[in-house]
Amino acid sequence: MYGADRIYKKVEIIGVSKISIEAAIETAVTKARASLDKLSWFEVQDIRGHIGDDGKVSEYQVVLKVAFQLKGE
Amino acid sequence: MYGADRIYKKVEIIGVSKISIEAAIETAVTKARASLDKLSWFEVQDIRGHIGDDGKVSEYQVVLKVAFQLKGE
Amino acid sequence: MYGADRIYKKVEIIGVSKISIEAAIETAVTKARASLDKLSWFEVQDIRGHIGDDGKVSEYQVVLKVAFQLKGE
Amino acid sequence: MYGADRIYKKVEIIGVSKISIEAAIETAVTKARASLDKLSWFEVQDIRGHIGDDGKVSEYQVVLKVAFQLKGE
Amino acid sequence: MYGADRIYKKVEIIGVSKISIEAAIETAVTKARASLDKLSWFEVQDIRGHIGDDGKVSEYQVVLKVAFQLKGE
Amino acid sequence: MYGADRIYKKVEIIGVSKISIEAAIETAVTKARASLDKLSWFEVQDIRGHIGDDGKVSEYQVVLKVAFQLKGE
Amino acid sequence: MYGADRIYKKVEIIGVSKISIEAAIETAVTKARASLDKLSWFEVQDIRGHIGDDGKVSEYQVVLKVAFQLKGE
Amino acid sequence: MYGADRIYKKVEIIGVSKISIEAAIETAVTKARASLDKLSWFEVQDIRGHIGDDGKVSEYQVVLKVAFQLKGE
Amino acid sequence: MYGADRIYKKVEIIGVSKISIEAAIETAVTKARASLDKLSWFEVQDIRGHIGDDGKVSEYQVVLKVAFQLKGE
Amino acid sequence: MYGADRIYKKVEIIGVSKISIEAAIETAVTKARASLDKLSWFEVQDIRGHIGDDGKVSEYQVVLKVAFQLKGE
Amino acid sequence: MYGADRIYKKVEIIGVSKISIEAAIETAVTKARASLDKLSWFEVQDIRGHIGDDGKVSEYQVVLKVAFQLKGE
Amino acid sequence: MYGADRIYKKVEIIGVSKISIEAAIETAVTKARASLDKLSWFEVQDIRGHIGDDGKVSEYQVVLKVAFQLKGE
Numbered sequence: 001m002y003g004a005d006r007i008y009k010k011v012e013i014i015g016v017s018k019i020s021i022e023a024a025i026e027t028a029v030t031k032a033r034a035s036l037d038k039l040s041w042f043e044v045q046d047i048r049g050h051i052g053d054d055g056k057v058s059e060y061q062v063v064l065k066v067a068f069q070l071k072g073e
Numbered sequence: 074m075y076g077a078d079r080i081y082k083k084v085e086i087i088g089v090s091k092i093s094i095e096a097a098i099e100t101a102v103t104k105a106r107a108s109l110d111k112l113s114w115f116e117v118q119d120i121r122g123h124i125g126d127d128g129k130v131s132e133y134q135v136v137l138k139v140a141f142q143l144k145g146e
Numbered sequence: 147m148y149g150a151d152r153i154y155k156k157v158e159i160i161g162v163s164k165i166s167i168e169a170a171i172e173t174a175v176t177k178a179r180a181s182l183d184k185l186s187w188f189e190v191q192d193i194r195g196h197i198g199d200d201g202k203v204s205e206y207q208v209v210l211k212v213a214f215q216l217k218g219e
Numbered sequence: 220m221y222g223a224d225r226i227y228k229k230v231e232i233i234g235v236s237k238i239s240i241e242a243a244i245e246t247a248v249t250k251a252r253a254s255l256d257k258l259s260w261f262e263v264q265d266i267r268g269h270i271g272d273d274g275k276v277s278e279y280q281v282v283l284k285v286a287f288q289l290k291g292e
Numbered sequence: 293m294y295g296a297d298r299i300y301k302k303v304e305i306i307g308v309s310k311i312s313i314e315a316a317i318e319t320a321v322t323k324a325r326a327s328l329d330k331l332s333w334f335e336v337q338d339i340r341g342h343i344g345d346d347g348k349v350s351e352y353q354v355v356l357k358v359a360f361q362l363k364g365e
Numbered sequence: 366m367y368g369a370d371r372i373y374k375k376v377e378i379i380g381v382s383k384i385s386i387e388a389a390i391e392t393a394v395t396k397a398r399a400s401l402d403k404l405s406w407f408e409v410q411d412i413r414g415h416i417g418d419d420g421k422v423s424e425y426q427v428v429l430k431v432a433f434q435l436k437g438e
Numbered sequence: 439m440y441g442a443d444r445i446y447k448k449v450e451i452i453g454v455s456k457i458s459i460e461a462a463i464e465t466a467v468t469k470a471r472a473s474l475d476k477l478s479w480f481e482v483q484d485i486r487g488h489i490g491d492d493g494k495v496s497e498y499q500v501v502l503k504v505a506f507q508l509k510g511e
Numbered sequence: 512m513y514g515a516d517r518i519y520k521k522v523e524i525i526g527v528s529k530i531s532i533e534a535a536i537e538t539a540v541t542k543a544r545a546s547l548d549k550l551s552w553f554e555v556q557d558i559r560g561h562i563g564d565d566g567k568v569s570e571y572q573v574v575l576k577v578a579f580q581l582k583g584e
Numbered sequence: 585m586y587g588a589d590r591i592y593k594k595v596e597i598i599g600v601s602k603i604s605i606e607a608a609i610e611t612a613v614t615k616a617r618a619s620l621d622k623l624s625w626f627e628v629q630d631i632r633g634h635i636g637d638d639g640k641v642s643e644y645q646v647v648l649k650v651a652f653q654l655k656g657e
Numbered sequence: 658m659y660g661a662d663r664i665y666k667k668v669e670i671i672g673v674s675k676i677s678i679e680a681a682i683e684t685a686v687t688k689a690r691a692s693l694d695k696l697s698w699f700e701v702q703d704i705r706g707h708i709g710d711d712g713k714v715s716e717y718q719v720v721l722k723v724a725f726q727l728k729g730e
Numbered sequence: 731m732y733g734a735d736r737i738y739k740k741v742e743i744i745g746v747s748k749i750s751i752e753a754a755i756e757t758a759v760t761k762a763r764a765s766l767d768k769l770s771w772f773e774v775q776d777i778r779g780h781i782g783d784d785g786k787v788s789e790y791q792v793v794l795k796v797a798f799q800l801k802g803e
Numbered sequence: 804m805y806g807a808d809r810i811y812k813k814v815e816i817i818g819v820s821k822i823s824i825e826a827a828i829e830t831a832v833t834k835a836r837a838s839l840d841k842l843s844w845f846e847v848q849d850i851r852g853h854i855g856d857d858g859k860v861s862e863y864q865v866v867l868k869v870a871f872q873l874k875g876e
Contacts (some may be wrong), residue, residue, distance in 0.1 A: 002196045002204045007177045008160040010209070014081040014140070020387050022531050025560070026568055031080045033566045035143060042568070044558035047409035049390070050075045051431070055398045057391055057407070058075045063083070066562070067160070070181060087154040087213070093314050095239050098268070099276055104153045106274045108216060115276070117266035120336035122317070123148045124358070128325045130318055130334070131148045136156070139270070166606050168458050171487070172495055179493045188495070190485035193628035195609070197650070201617045203610055203626070212489070221707045221715045226688045227671040229720070233373040233432070241312050244341070245349055250372045252347045254435060261349070263339035269367045277367045282375070285343070286671070289692060294488045294496045299469045300452040302501070306738040306797070323737045327800060342732045350732045355740070359452070362473060379665040379724070385533050396664045400727060412555035414536070415659045416577070420544045422537055422553070423659045428667070440780045440788045445761045446744040448793070460604050463633070464641055471639045480641070482631035504635070505744070508765060513853045513861045518834045519817040521866070525592040525651070542591045546654060561586045569586045574594070578817070581838060598811040598870070615810045619873060634805045642805045647813070677752050679823050682852070683860055690858045699860070701850035704774035706755070708796070712763045714756055714772070723854070750825050777847035779828070781869070785836045787829055787845070 010067045011036060012045065016059050021047055024062040037068040083140045084109060085118065089132050094120055097135040110141040156213045157182060158191070162205050167193055170208040183214040229286045230255060231264065235278050240266060243281040256287040302359045303328060304337065308351050313339055316354040329360040375432045376401060377410065381424050386412055389427040402433040448505045449474060450483065454497050459485055462500040475506040521578045522547060523556065527570050532558060535573040548579040594651045595620060596629065600643050605631055608646040621652040667724045668693060669702065673716050678704055681719040694725040740797045741766060742775070746789050751777055754792040767798040813870045814839060815848065819862050824850055827865040840871040 015028025029039060045063040052058035088101025102112060118136040125131035161174025175185060191209040198204035234247025248258060264282040271277035307320025321334060337355040344350035380393025394404060410428040417423035453466025467477060483501040490496035526539025540550060556574040563569035599612025613623060629647040636642035672685025686699060702720040709715035745758025759769060775793040782788035818831025832842060848866040855861035 002198065003164040004162070005164075005173045005177075006162050007174050008162075010158040010160065012083040012138070012158075013143070014083065016077070016079050016081075018076040022568075022571070027078045028080050029562055029568055030566060031078075031143065038564075039562040039566065041562060042560050049407050051394055051404040051406060052075065053403075055395060055404065057387075057394055059077075060387070065158070070159070070177065085156040085158075085211070086216070087156065089150070089152050089154075091149040091151075095276075095279070100151045101153050102270055102276055103274060104151075104216065111272075112270040112274065114270055115268050122334050124321055124331040124333060125148065126330075128322060128331065130314075130321055133314070168495075168498070175489055175495055176493060184491075185489040185493065187489060188487050195626050197613055197623040197625060199622075201614060201623065203606075203613055206606070221709065222675040223673070223716075224675075224684045224688075225673050226685050227673075229669040229671065231375040231377075231430070231669075232435070233375065235369070235371050235373075237368040237370075241349075241352075246370045247372050248343055248349055249347060250370075250435065257345075258343040258347065260343060261341050271367065278369075284669070289670070289688065294490065295456040296454070296497075297456075297465045297469075298454050299466050300454075302450040302452065304450075304740040304795070305800070306740070308734070308736050308738075310733040310735075319735045320737050323735075323800065344732065357450070362451070362469065377667040377669075377722070378727070379667065381661070381663050381665075383660040383662075392662045393664050396662075396727065414553050416540055416550040416552060417659065418549075420541060420550065422533075422540055425533070440782065441748040442746070443748075443757045443761075444746050445758050446746075448742040448744065450742075460641075460644070467635055467641055468639060476637075477635040477639065479635060480633050503742070508743070508761065513855065514821040515819070515862075516821075516830045516834075517819050518831050519819075521815040521817065523594040523649070523815075524654070525594065527588070527590050527592075529587040529589075538589045539591050542589075542654065563586065570588075576815070581816070581834065596813040596815075596868070597873070598813065600807070600809050600811075602806040602808075611808045612810050615808075615873065636805065643807075679860075679863070686854055686860055687858060695856075696854040696858065698851060698853050706772050708759055708769040708771060710768075712760060712769065714752075714759055717752070779845050781832055781842040781844060783841075785833060785842065787825075787832055790825070 007070045008040070008067050009070050010065045012063065012065050014061055014063050016061050018059045021060050021062055024060040025064060028062065028064050029066065032066055036066065039066045039068045042066045080143045081113070081140050082143050083138045085136065085138050087134055087136050089134050091132045094133050094135055097133040098137060101135065101137050102139065105139055109139065112139045112141045115139045153216045154186065154213050155216050156211045158209065158211050160207055160209050162207050164205045167206050167208055170206040171210060174208065174210050175212065178212055182212065185212045185214045188212045226289045227259065227286050228289050229284045231282065231284050233280055233282050235280050237278045240279050240281055243279040244283060247281065247283050248285065251285055255285065258285045258287045261285045299362045300332070300359050301362050302357045304355065304357050306353055306355050308353050310351045313352050313354055316352040317356060320354065320356050321358065324358055328358065331358045331360045334358045372435045373405070373432050374435050375430045377428065377430050379426055379428050381426050383424045386425050386427055389425045390429060393427065393429050394431065397431055401431065404431045404433045407431045445508045446505050447508050448503045450501065450503050452499055452501050454499050456497045459498050459500055462498040463502060466500065466502050467504065470504055474504065477504045477506045480504045518581045519578050520581050521576045523574065523576050525572055525574050527572050529570045532571050532573055535571040536575060539573065539575050540577065543577055547577065550577045550579045553577045591654045592624070592651050593654050594649045596647065596649050598645055598647050600645050602643045605644050605646055608644040609648060612646065612648050613650065616650055620650065623650045623652045626650045664727045665724050666727050667722045669720065669722050671718055671720050673718050675716045678717050678719055681717040682721060685719065685721050686723065689723055693723065696723045696725045699723045737800045738770065738797050739800050740795045742793065742795050744791055744793050746791050748789045751790050751792055754790045755794060758792065758794050759796065762796055766796065769796045769798045772796045810873045811843065811870050812873050813868045815866065815868050817864055817866050819864050821862045824863050824865055827863040828867060831865065831867050832869065835869055839869065842869045842871045845869045
């Protein structure tokens with residue numbers, strides 16, 4: 001496919017999971033399918049998280065860019 | 074709500090106002106409601122502006138990211 | 147128009163062409179018209195490319211932000 | 220005083236106000252006096268904010284570095 | 293005018309005001325007219341300030357780039 | 366609580382663990398409780414690590430900013 | 439010449455051309471000769487452009503730093 | 512050893528694994544031993560990944576710098 | 585191939601050409617084949633150039649990262 | 658010690674000296690001992706300075722991060 | 731003087747010396763007096779250098795911003 | 804030589820010296836000659852250092868990129 005004129009779009013989303021960074025990425029990628037076209041790749045922008053009253057990490061928040069090919073025209 | 078799997082989306086918009094930086098932010102946030110879901114927070118990316126023929130600031134242009142939760146799946 | 151309250155939206159897209167960087171930008175801008183409102187300007191974020199089996203550049207991939215005014219409300 | 224050996228310390232704080240960016244800075248600088256030495260200057264790192272259920276900016280959050288001279292030895 | 297060959301110059305200046313960030317920008321833009329050609333736009337680079345002996349913000353210092361078209365040749 | 370004047374402080378710490386990135390974050394957050402007030406959130410700044418004589422990762426070092434509300438005044 | 443005490447100055451300019459990125463650079467470098475000393479090198483800072491009503495790139499705007507040796511003293 | 516004149520070299524590699532970010536780092540560090548001297552530490556530069564046709568993360572790609580001491584002369 | 589454990593190496597090179605940015609990239613990619621393994625992609629880091637005594641661009645210098653898969657172990 | 662769970666803290670300080678950059682670093686590191694635990698390393702963030710009425714550098718100001726291990730819990 | 735409306739200008743220069751980084755800064759600051767108003771402070775942007783045929787550093791090149799107050803109006 | 808097609812390679816090294824930043828650079832440049840081609844220039848990326856048990860700087864660590872022309876092909 002390399003060499004053909006085409007375009008991709010990148011959208012910024014944040015996935016949240018209490019389990020791990022990978023789980024937050026997987027949450028973001030899976031849930032994004034409902035409103036975005038078939039995703040091709042992701043790029044991590046930021047890793048953050050919330051700390052609960054018990055002083056432990058209560059969730060991981062991973063800011064991603066996800067990319068997908070824009071079809072048509 | 075912390076700890077629940079969920080995703081947010083961030084969208085980049087530019088608000089313009091001749092009054093102040095805060096007014097440009099408020100313009101962006103208010104007008105964005107027409108096309109975006111309920112917004113949760115904003116992050117200022119850049120502050121710029123136009124200078125009129127009279128040599129004064131004629132408008133403030135504030136580049137923002139606004140974030141909102143993506144519901145459903 | 148300077149001085150009027152208004153907002154713009156910026157979207158991140160990637161244009162691909164085997165010819166040149168400018169052709170990749172033109173591809174992105176032209177194809178984006180199918181799904182985005184009338185575009186006002188673009189900003190180049192990154193220039194990348196693929197290298198073919200013959201050791202030559204097989205395509206240029208240009209990451210852009212394109213901006214357009216959000217009407218209505 | 221220029222030319223004398225001395226050191227300063229920089230601390231990162233976030234001031235919050237519902238009024239304006241300047242009010243958030245003033246809140247940060249004023250409240251920081253309770254736990255920090257006499258402040259000399261500030262540097263804005265980030266400007267963010269929360270958006271309420273009514274779709275308006277409910278508060279400005281300004282991330283600052285504040286600096287003060289470390290006395291004694 | 294779009295499409296015509298032309299050049300702009302960007303100059304970095306710092307405006308200072310005790311009132312607000314916007315007043316510091318306005319000071320910079322207004323005073324710069326004495327030594328620079330007709331300005332077209334500005335871009336905020338940094339927002340800083342001095343803190344007085346009373347522990348309050350005594351002035352805002354806004355680092356800007358201002359741009360203007362270079363005429364003739 | 367949104368809308369009330371308040372300040373937060375951000376402190377930069379490095380958590381170390383031989384197990385995983387998440388374990389290094391958890392180490393940092395848990396151990397920081399001894400000297401810092403109740404933490405609210407963290408932001409990952411850098412992920413690094415040491416490689417042992419056996420050529421394997423011997424520990425993960427995660428540079429974090431942790432934030433907590435400054436009370437009183 | 440290496441090893442001799444000397445200074446250079448860098449100035450930020452924007453070249454505009456409807457043809458290509460290289461033409462915009464050449465415009466900037468050529469037109470800058472009217473007001474700046476003999477230029478030695480350039481560094482591209484940003485590549486942007488305007489999109490016309492026909493949805494095509496109507497001009498390339500290339501932000502450059504150009505450098506030249508300051509003589510005399 | 513601190514205080515002795517010596518040099519290190521840093522090389523940029525990308526490790527890929529379908530399991531986790533840590534596994535991608537471990538892959539990079541382990542496989543790099545074939546062509547690089549004894550590694551001392553790593554620094555994560557970027558975390559990216561591919562998304563498969565099933566809409567799930569099919570692999571993690573971690574861009575690292577790895578460092579090792581250059582011996583002899 | 586996605587999903588298989590593997591590593592890539594990225595090397596920073598500068599291609600020079602008097603013709604265009606694309607020609608400088610092509611020069612870098614082509615000449616790098618003499619000392620580097622089969623290249624897969626490139627990323628532009630910086631675009632610079634020299635200005636001749638005639639005040640015109642005498643060459644484009646493009647700083648690239650080129651990447652290739654490290655085979656074996 | 659590698660492999661043991663532990664945390665470090667990084668603090669931002671500015672050392673000032675009229676002699677040299679190294680002297681400003683040494684001032685910062687030495688004076689910081691009065692209020693900070695045993696320091697392990699430093700990272701230079703910024704190098705600045707003041708210029709006196711005689712047009713010469715009157716002092717170097719070096720912004721550093723210094724790191725030290727947090728003991729106990 | 732704090733609190734008074736005023737503006738500063740920042741100019742980017744490169745000082746060169748074969749002796750040391752400080753000597754390159756001092757060269758830049760001293761030679762800049764011929765064409766610029768009374769300088770107030772400097773900020774180091776980049777430190778580079780040339781390596782001679784003998785494989786030793788033949789000169790240090792320090793990129794600085796120097797700032798001075800713009801008087802009058 | 805300007806205008807001729809050619810390529811350079813940049814390599815990242817860290818020079819260490821207990822004396823000064825310049826000595827660390829000189830160490831890096833001198834020792835790198837054993838494994839790299841004739842170097843043309845260097846660019847400082849980072850300045851760090853170790854602090855000894857006596858609370859003084861025990862060594863400077865300067866991260867550099869060094870560049871050299873790739874011959875042949």
